[in-house]
Amino acid sequence: MSERAGLVAVPGFPFPVQASSGLEERAKELAGRCARAYALLGHALAVEPEVAVLVLSEGDWPGAGLPYGMPHYAAGHLVLAGGSSHFWRSFVPLLAQAPPEDYARALEVYGPELELEPFFDLLAVHELGHAFHGQSHSRFTRRWLEETFANVCLHAYVAEVEPALLAVLQTFPDVLTTIDSNIFAHRSLAAFEAVYSSMDPRNYAWYQCHFHVAARRVYDAGGIAALQRFWRRFVLSDDELGQVLASDVHPELGATLTGWPARSET
Numbered sequence: 001m002s003e004r005a006g007l008v009a010v011p012g013f014p015f016p017v018q019a020s021s022g023l024e025e026r027a028k029e030l031a032g033r034c035a036r037a038y039a040l041l042g043h044a045l046a047v048e049p050e051v052a053v054l055v056l057s058e059g060d061w062p063g064a065g066l067p068y069g070m071p072h073y074a075a076g077h078l079v080l081a082g083g084s085s086h087f088w089r090s091f092v093p094l095l096a097q098a099p100p101e102d103y104a105r106a107l108e109v110y111g112p113e114l115e116l117e118p119f120f121d122l123l124a125v126h127e128l129g130h131a132f133h134g135q136s137h138s139r140f141t142r143r144w145l146e147e148t149f150a151n152v153c154l155h156a157y158v159a160e161v162e163p164a165l166l167a168v169l170q171t172f173p174d175v176l177t178t179i180d181s182n183i184f185a186h187r188s189l190a191a192f193e194a195v196y197s198s199m200d201p202r203n204y205a206w207y208q209c210h211f212h213v214a215a216r217r218v219y220d221a222g223g224i225a226a227l228q229r230f231w232r233r234f235v236l237s238d239d240e241l242g243q244v245l246a247s248d249v250h251p252e253l254g255a256t257l258t259g260w261p262a263r264s265e266t
């Protein structure tokens with residue numbers, strides 16, 4: 001992982017961590033969670049992807065069109081905000097549209113100012129889930145499955161390692177999914193597949209909230225074993241892929257892989 005100019009290295013983690021100047025303590029907090037999640041997911045999925053963590057100020061945020069505070073995984077890096085974000089605060093008026101009992105629940109969990117930083121901080125583990133999958137040389141067959149997988153990683157981590165934060169994790173999705181969805185331009189899974197990367201970030205978050213709710217149900221019903229089965233269904237070794245191609249398509253297709261003249265570089 002390349003060093004980014006102007007950032008401060010934060011040592012003491014099993015992967016490189018860099019922070020904007022002044023955000024070193026926030027970086028330790030966020031990277032510590034990433035390290036605990038890496039241990040859990042690495043054990044569950046039996047892989048150890050290369051990853052680096054960047055905890056950035058608004059001034060250092062990459063100009064990729066994503067609002068400051070929208071965590072993402074790019075080129076092996078978990079890109080996280082270390083400062084307060086207008087993007088997080090932009091959800092406050094949306095949550096206020098929820099039915100009164102749901103809005104009251106949000107106020108109870110996030111406080112009278114609806115301070116959403118603790119929720120968005122947890123999303124680092126979602127991005128770590130992408131890092132695990134992104135280096136597997138396999139693809140989910142739908143974008144929404146890829147996102148839901150990352151959310152099962154996140155929910156499993158919070159449930160297993162930081163259960164005191166389950167209310168922080170669950171309340172935002174629970175409440176945002178109760179507002180009138182007609183305010184969003186896109187609502188179907190087909191639309192998500194088509195325009196997931198170019199829709200309004202709040203519309204994207206609405207989808208993510210539904211994926212959160214689904215991921216929680218999967219974890220609650222099946223635990224870590226369900227996460228492992230989710231992974232194994234889509235992430236295949238070459239030998240497993242060869243067997244599937246031979247049995248489900250045609251032996252000649254399987255033989256294309258298993259009989260390739262140079263299966264590894266020497």
Ligand SMILES: [Zn+2]
Pocket residue numbers: 126127130147150
């Ligand atoms: Zn994602």
